[in-house]
Amino acid sequence: MTSQESFGTLIPDPLNKKLQQEGVAFTKLRESSSAAEKLVEQIYRFWRSGDLRIERNWNGKLDQPQNIPYSNSACLLPDDRLYLESSNPQQLWKIATWNVNSIRTRLPLLLQWLKEHNPDVVCLQETKVEDAQFPVWDLQQAGYEAVFSGQKSYNGVAILSKHPIQDVRHGFSNGFDPENARLIAATISGMRMVNVYVPQGQTTESDKFKYKLNFFAELIQEFQAEKNSDKALAIMGDFNIAPHTDDLSNPESMRGKVSFHPEEHALLAELTEIGLNDLFRKFDQRPGQFSWWDFRTRGFERDEGMRIDYILANSVLTSSCQACIIDTEAREQDRPSDHAPVIAEFEL
Numbered sequence: 001m002t003s004q005e006s007f008g009t010l011i012p013d014p015l016n017k018k019l020q021q022e023g024v025a026f027t028k029l030r031e032s033s034s035a036a037e038k039l040v041e042q043i044y045r046f047w048r049s050g051d052l053r054i055e056r057n058w059n060g061k062l063d064q065p066q067n068i069p070y071s072n073s074a075c076l077l078p079d080d081r082l083y084l085e086s087s088n089p090q091q092l093w094k095i096a097t098w099n100v101n102s103i104r105t106r107l108p109l110l111l112q113w114l115k116e117h118n119p120d121v122v123c124l125q126e127t128k129v130e131d132a133q134f135p136v137w138d139l140q141q142a143g144y145e146a147v148f149s150g151q152k153s154y155n156g157v158a159i160l161s162k163h164p165i166q167d168v169r170h171g172f173s174n175g176f177d178p179e180n181a182r183l184i185a186a187t188i189s190g191m192r193m194v195n196v197y198v199p200q201g202q203t204t205e206s207d208k209f210k211y212k213l214n215f216f217a218e219l220i221q222e223f224q225a226e227k228n229s230d231k232a233l234a235i236m237g238d239f240n241i242a243p244h245t246d247d248l249s250n251p252e253s254m255r256g257k258v259s260f261h262p263e264e265h266a267l268l269a270e271l272t273e274i275g276l277n278d279l280f281r282k283f284d285q286r287p288g289q290f291s292w293w294d295f296r297t298r299g300f301e302r303d304e305g306m307r308i309d310y311i312l313a314n315s316v317l318t319s320s321c322q323a324c325i326i327d328t329e330a331r332e333q334d335r336p337s338d339h340a341p342v343i344a345e346f347e348l
Contacts, residue, residue: 011029011032011033011039012032015028015029015032019082019083019084020083020084023055023081023082023083024081024082025078025079025080025081025082026043026076026077026078026079026080026081026082027078027079029043029082035164040076043076043082044070046084047070047074048070050085051084051085052082052083052084052085053067053082053083053084053085054067054068054070054076054080054081054082054083055067055068055080055081055082055083056068056077056079056080056081057079057081059079060079065081068080092322092345092346092347093120093189093345093346093347093348094117094118094119094120094121094343094344094345094346095119095120095121095122095123095193095234095236095311095343095344095346096117096119096121096122096123096327096341096342096343096344097122097123097124097125097195097236097237097238097309097310097311097341097342098110098122098123098124098125098309098330098337098339098340098341098342099124099125099126099197099237099238099292099309099337099338099339100124100125100126100127100337100339101126101128101337101338101339102126102127102128102129102337103124103127103128103129103134103135103156103158104128104129104133104135105335106335106336106337107135107138108335109330109333109334109335109336109337110124111138111139111142113327113330113341114142114143114144114160115142117327117341117343119162119343120161120162120163120188120189121159121160121161121162121163121188121193122144122159122160122161122341123157123158123159123160123193123195123236123237124156124157124158124159124160124195125156125157125195125196125197125237125238126155126156126197126238127148127150127155127156127157127158128150128152128153128154128155128156129150129152129156130150130151130152131148131149131150133150134146134148134150134158139160143162144160144161144162145160145161145162145164145165146158146159146160146161147159147165147168147184147186148184149170149171149181149183149184150181151180151181154180155180155181155182155197156181156197157181157182157183157184157195157196157197157237158184158195159184159186159188159193159195161186161188163188163189164188165186165187165188166186166187166188167185167186167187168184168185168186169184169185169186170183170184171183171184172218172222173222174218174221174222176215176218177215177218182196182197182198182199182215183195183196183197183219183222189348190231190232191231191232191233191234191317192226192231192232192233192234193234193236194223194233194234194235194236194237195236195237196219196235196236196237196238196239197237197238198212198215198216198219198237198238198239198240198241199211199212199215199240200212200240200258200259201240201258201259201264202258203257203258204256204257204258204261209258212240212258212264213263213264213267216264216267216268216271217267219271220267220270220271220274223235223271223274224274226274226275226314227274227275229275229314229316230316231316232313232314232316232317233276233313233314233316233317234311234312234313234314234317234344235271235276235311235312235313236309236310236311236312236342237309238292238308238309238339239268239308239309239310240258240259240308241259241260241264241265241268241308242254242259242260242306242307242308243265243268243278243307243310245287246285246286246287246288246289247287247289247290247306247307247308248260248290248305248306248307249288249290249299249303249304249305249306250304254306259306259308260306271312272312274314275314275315276312276313276314277312277313277314277315277318278310278311278312279310279311279312279313279318279321279324279344280307280310280311280324280325280326280342280344282318282321282324283323283324283325284324284325288303289307289326290303290305290306290307290326290340291305291306291307291308291309291310291326291339291340291342292305292306292307292308292309292338292339292340293305293331293338294338295338300331300332307326309326309339309340309342310342311324311342311344313344317346320346320347320348321344321345321346322345322346322347323343323344323345324342324343324344324345325342325343326340326341326342326343327340327341327342327343328340
């Protein structure tokens with residue numbers, strides 16, 4: 001992540017822009033931040049890495065300010081002027097979605113995966129734990145803060161982030177489906193991240209299928225206001241719908257059934273028409289790329305599955321996306337989830 005994004009979460013946006021253009025006095029920056037201590041830590045970090053330039057005129061005594069190089073003994077003075085260097089290469093920003101199918105069961109695997117992949121943001125589904133039992137401390141030790149919405153034994157969604165989490169919303173803004181923990185959203189580094197766990201639907205004749213369709217219709221309404229927005233937006237999670245015939249191992253046997261039904265496809269198309277793109281298919285058009293395999297039929301071993309987990313992004317994020325993969329190695333581990341993580345990388 002670039003220094004611009006880091007300071008953007010700690011100071012007001014107008015000052016962030018000034019840092020890149022005309023510079024800002026250290027005192028003014030510190031006074032503007034609600035997290036001054038963390039801001040100062042970031043300032044030193046980017047000064048050390050060369051992302052930040054410090055100019056000093058010794059309280060107006062010099063006609064031309066001095067550039068102050070970083071050293072282990074260097075310190076900042078109140079009137080020092082700070083500039084962000086925009087010429088440095090931008091780094092990749094990584095987000096992921098993963099149905100973990102019980103965070104307590106999968107916690108050792110999750111922690112190891114976080115250590116190996118080091119994502120900036122992870123959206124989890126089916127955490128299957130009440131909020132009081134959510135493993136906050138373990139994730140903090142791994143470098144992540146978390147917001148979550150859970151319930152006993154079923155459902156549950158969470159957002160993990162290495163960066164400050166803001167503007168958290170639990171559930172639907174209109175109060176739909178309050179008894180089920182299936183939707184959570186937050187803003188991280190200026191990007192709106194929406195994490196959803198869509199109902200599976202059981203059978204097309206069941207009330208659970210009607211509930212699934214109603215849930216998806218409400219999801220569409222929730223984000224109609226985001227249509228054509230110039231703000232970065234991603235909606236990700238377990239959608240429990242295989243979009244196309246290439247996204248499941250046996251489309252003919254599944255046609256018209258739950259997860260591959262025309263009514264589901266119509267709703268998914270309506271959601272993407274808001275202006276969302278399936279990031280995985282931006283990079284990989286091969287058939288047979290799955291994110292879920294049935295434990296009961298040994299689907300992973302037989303290469304029989306469905307692609308039902310994805311990251312949908314608006315044009316702002318899509319244009320900066322450099323890669324999107326399904327991490328099947330996570331499914332090969334001991335005691336895995338039946339889902340694999342989907343990971344996307346962005347150059348921001």
